[in-house]
Amino acid sequence: MTFMKLLASAALVAGMATAAFAESHGKTKVGFVYVGPVGDGGWTYEHNEGRLAVEEEFGDKVETVFVESVAEGPDSERVMTQMALDGADLIFTTSFGYMDPTINVAAKFPDVKFEHATGYKRADNVSTYSARFYEGRAIQGHIAGKMTESNIVGYIGSYPIPEVIRGINSAFIHARKVNPDVQFKIVWAYTWFDPAKEADAAKVLIEQGADVILQHTDSTAPQAAAQEAGNVVTFGQASDMAQFAPFPRVSSIIDDWAPYYIARTKAVMDGTWESKDTWDGIGAGMVGIGEITDAVPADVKDEALALKASIADGSYHPFTGPLKKQDGSDFLAEGETADDGTLAGMNFYVEGIEGDIPQ
Missing domain, CATH: 3.40.50.2300 (Response regulator)
Structure with missing residues (x-):
């Protein structure tokens, strides 16, 4: 009887683990790397508003993660690497000084899509975006x-x-x-x-x-x-x-980064994402x-x-x-x-x- 209970318990745990894996695997994981705190009242605050808009748009189809106050340089490369290792499908790196670290990490994770704000270096899995x-x-x-x-x-x-x-x-x-x-x-x-x-x-x-x-x-x-x-x-x-x-x-x-973040997340979800440069202004609503x-x-x-x-x-x-x-x-x-x-x-x-x- 005890043996049977153990088997049943093991089966239940295995089933729960499988379900949890399926749920996480089915979600698109989107990471954000911020140069300042989300409460800065300016640049990082607005990028984080865009992240929240992604969550609101896609609900339980996405999981978003972020790391704030990341120094430009080696620190940012470590943060991006960890996000990729943790299963991020798409990573937004939101400061000019993240440019080379983004390119470096992207080369190591060709199946992860990267979006770098305000830079000019692209790769097959790296897009750039900025506002005028x-x-x-x-x-x-x-x-x-x-x-x-x-x-x-x-x-x-x-x-x-x-x-x-x-x-x-x-x-x-x-x-x-x-x-x-x-x-x-x-x-x-x-x-x-x-x-x-x-x-x-x-x-x-x-x-x-x-x-x-x-x-x-x-x-x-x-x-x-x-x-x-x-x-x-x-x-x-x-x-x-x-x-x-x-x-x-x-x-x-x-x-206003929200429309862009929503569109690029959707592109990853439906398989239409491609590397490109985006530079929009007042007319497009980004400024x-x-x-x-x-x-x-x-x-x-x-x-x-x-x-x-x-x-x-x-x-x-x-x-x-x-x-x-x-x-x-x-x-x-x-x-x-x-x-x-x-x-x-x-x-x-x-x-x-x-x-x-x-x-």
């Missing part, structure tokens, strides 16, 4: 140029990579269009997320006379520093940062413009929304000539627009921006 943040910077620049009273706009840069340089140039071009006297002061924080460093950068810029602060870093610390200073205008970065509206945050760039608050004069708000509409429908390109480079050499002739290759590798300031790009 510079389109949103154009709108911010327009508002900044109109709202500054000191004619000094501060810009907190993360790292001097093309994505950030494009943003600085785009904002400056459009600030100068509406205010020929505007100057940009740039502080490089050399971080994506470090609230203390970002707050210090904002304070330095404010001390230098900036009454508008733009940022390409991920925390809300510059917003808080501006709020404390008083009459300093800011813009949300990567997410709405609406807790600082209606002032100092008067608008924002919002990264959103947060509410422009009433702290912005009505006419400036109308102009900004008209600029947004013209970028969205393709009738206007933020990099349209005539434009010169910082050294005075020609960049774009009258009516000429920058091609994607030039934008993707941008390593120069446009005419009028002071200072050097760090090497």
Whole structure:
């Protein structure tokens, strides 16, 4: 009798294990590697919102996992490797500095699909994706140029990579269009997320006379520093940062990754995934413009929304000539627009921006 019970128990355990395996095997496992914490209020927060959207869209057909605050470099390679070993079918690596680690790990796991954000290296099982943040910077620049009273706009840069340089140039071009006297002061924080460093950068810029602060870093610390200073205008970065509206945050760039994450997960699920480059902007909905608050004069708000509409429908390109480079050499002739290759590798300031790009 005892022997029979043991057999029955063993059969039950085996059956449960088989069922559990079948359930997990039937799910598509999607991993996310984050450079900051999910609570950063900016870049990583929005990527995590995309992950949650995948769960909501596919329910028990998917399993998502994530690791936050992963340093760029060897740490990220270890995290990606472990995700692949743990059975991930698709891995999103969400920071520029993950590019080479993504390529390295993908070569070791040819059956796993990888998606790298903001990079440019692809492989048979590696796609790249990014948003045209510079389109949103154009709108911010327009508002900044109109709202500054000191004619000094501060810009907190993360790292001097093309994505950030494009943003600085785009904002400056459009600030100068509406205010020929505007100057940009740039502080490089050399971080994506470090609230203390970002707050210090904002304070330095404010001390230098900036009454508008733009940022390409991920925390809300510059917003808080501006709020404390008083009459300093800011813009949300990567997410709405609406807790600082209606002032100092008067608008924002919002990264909406959810549709892309859903589409690429579905492609893995139905076997149609293929390696490709995606670079979408306002028109495709990957870049959103947060509410422009009433702290912005009505006419400036109308102009900004008209600029947004013209970028969205393709009738206007933020990099349209005539434009010169910082050294005075020609960049774009009258009516000429920058091609994607030039934008993707941008390593120069446009005419009028002071200072050097760090090497």
